[in-house]
Amino acid sequence: MAYLQVNEITKRFGGIVAVDKVSFEVNKGEIVSIIGPNGAGKTTVFNMLTGVYTIDEGEIVFDGKPIHNQKPQDIVKVGISRTFQNIRLFYDLRVVENVLVGTHINTNYNFFDSVFRTPRFRKEEDDKVYNAIRILQSIGLDNRRDDYAQNLPYGDQRKLEIARAIATGAKVLLLDEPAAGMNPQESAELLQFIRSLKVQGYTVIMIEHDMSVVMNISDRIYVIDHGKPIAKGIPSEIANNERVIEAYLGGVNINA
Numbered sequence: 548m549a550y551l552q553v554n555e556i557t558k559r560f561g562g563i564v565a566v567d568k569v570s571f572e573v574n575k576g577e578i579v580s581i582i583g584p585n586g587a588g589k590t591t592v593f594n595m596l597t598g599v600y601t602i603d604e605g606e607i608v609f610d611g612k613p614i615h616n617q618k619p620q621d622i623v624k625v626g627i628s629r630t631f632q633n634i635r636l637f638y639d640l641r642v643v644e645n646v647l648v649g650t651h652i653n654t655n656y657n658f659f660d661s662v663f664r665t666p667r668f669r670k671e672e673d674d675k676v677y678n679a680i681r682i683l684q685s686i687g688l689d690n691r692r693d694d695y696a697q698n699l700p701y702g703d704q705r706k707l708e709i710a711r712a713i714a715t716g717a718k719v720l721l722l723d724e725p726a727a728g729m730n731p732q733e734s735a736e737l738l739q740f741i742r743s744l745k746v747q748g749y750t751v752i753m754i755e756h757d758m759s760v761v762m763n764i765s766d767r768i769y770v771i772d773h774g775k776p777i778a779k780g781i782p783s784e785i786a787n788n789e790r791v792i793e794a795y796l797g798g799v800n801i802n803a
């Protein structure tokens with residue numbers, strides 16, 4: 548069985564079937580993209596994977612255990628974390644503090660420890676700062692760690708969001724349109740960055756409209772349209788798939 552196995556998940560909103568029996572699988576260390584025209588159901592799939600939405604049908608199995616319909620914080624604890632389509636940083640906090648926000652999901656000290664700042668509390672907080680700096684080093688942002696998030700260039704803000712997802716301890720990163728709003732230079736840097744995540748052992752699932760990023764980086768691609776799966780394959784298969792070209796006709800150039 549694959550590391551992450553999604554079997555025929557369905558989500559309805561009233562009369563709308565936003566996601567209709569979508570299945571996919573992701574192996575450890577892969578970069579898998581989910582693409583499709585606007586409103587295809589991609590973000591709804593991410594919301595089901597991360598426990599934001601319950602699923603109406605199907606199952607999601609991670610590392611051999613069912614995880615569908617768990618609470619978002621429990622999904623993070625099993626090792627799946629995400630970024631959002633619109634950047635959600637704490638702009639008036641420093642870069643390192645934004646990463647520390649991610650680490651607090653795994654706090655072991657209790658209320659007493661934090662009020663009296665016991666050795667256990669101080670040790671754990673020191674470890675978290677050390678870990679946050681290590682993550683910033685690994686993504687090339689350690690030289691900006693004391694800057695306010697609002698002062699980072701756009702591409703670095705996107706990286707910082709990913710750093711925060713990594714800080715939760717997650718090994719599977721769900722990236723929702725990481726290249727959105729980037730210029731070609733920033734997209735090219737992002738591409739290298741996501742490749743480096745793979746080298747570091749992360750598994751990446753990505754929703755992305757920028758076909759140059761998708762086609763250059765994905766091990767495999769799943770395509771959905773109007774909530775339904777229409778194609779799956781390696782980039783060259785997807786770029787030449789007639790149903791995919793038709794779904795995108797007049798929209799994105801799939802061979803970009």
Ligand SMILES: Nc1ncnc2c1ncn2[C@@H]1O[C@H](COP(=O)(O)OP(=O)(O)OP(=O)(O)O)[C@@H](O)[C@H]1O
Nearest residue numbers: 560563564565583584585586587588589590591592
């Ligand atoms: N909370 C909700 N309530 C009602 N309808 C919703 C809700 N969330 C999503 N939908 C509908 O589900 C469908 C799929 O939306 P979704 O945001 O998943 O698409 P998408 O592929 O991520 O689109 P985009 O590329 O534009 O972000 C759309 O018709 C949308 O209006």
